[in-house]
Amino acid sequence: MKLQEAVAKRIIEFCKKEQITPNKLATRSGIIQSTVNSIFSGRSKNPKLGTIQNLCQGLNISLKEFFDSPLFDDIDDN
Numbered sequence: 001m002k003l004q005e006a007v008a009k010r011i012i013e014f015c016k017k018e019q020i021t022p023n024k025l026a027t028r029s030g031i032i033q034s035t036v037n038s039i040f041s042g043r044s045k046n047p048k049l050g051t052i053q054n055l056c057q058g059l060n061i062s063l064k065e066f067f068d069s070p071l072f073d074d075i076d077d078n
Helices: 003-018 022-029 033-041 049-059 063-067
Strands: none
Touching: 003 022, 003 033, 003 049, 003 063, 022 033, 022 049, 033 049, 049 063
């Protein structure tokens, strides 16, 4: 799995868990809606760590908690 796919899946997991929409996450995170949509759809090929950190703040989780998932065990960087 590619990194951007793992990031998108992880964010979607937390949104489902918190029962929030991408729009609500963007508002809570202070991130432009189109950026969140790009990450969700996989159009964002290299989401910045700062953006992920802001999303984590919007989800009330730490970066450690975000990356603590089997999704990130076998990242294909090719």
